[in-house]
Amino acid sequence: MTEHEEYCVSIRESYRMSGSTLIGYAVTLWRWDHLDETWGYAAVCEYLFADYNGSRRKALRQARRDARKLAGIFACTNHDTNEKGMWQ
16 A cells, blocks of 8 residues: 555645536545545636636636645645546
């Protein structure tokens, strides 16, 4: 078994319905489940385009800022918008 840290952070695109309209981004705090040996949601915060005057860049910029802060608080890895490394 590979050693995993207890938590990690990532940013995902957020949709109104599956496969439908992109409405923003979601910063996700993940917690490692030692029994199932997989990641599970611990917390999610959404950054909707509507809250940032319809700007995708502003919403993503704020999501990235908060993801960095969250990773610092939990002393964990910030995978940003690329989760490939956390699933290996």
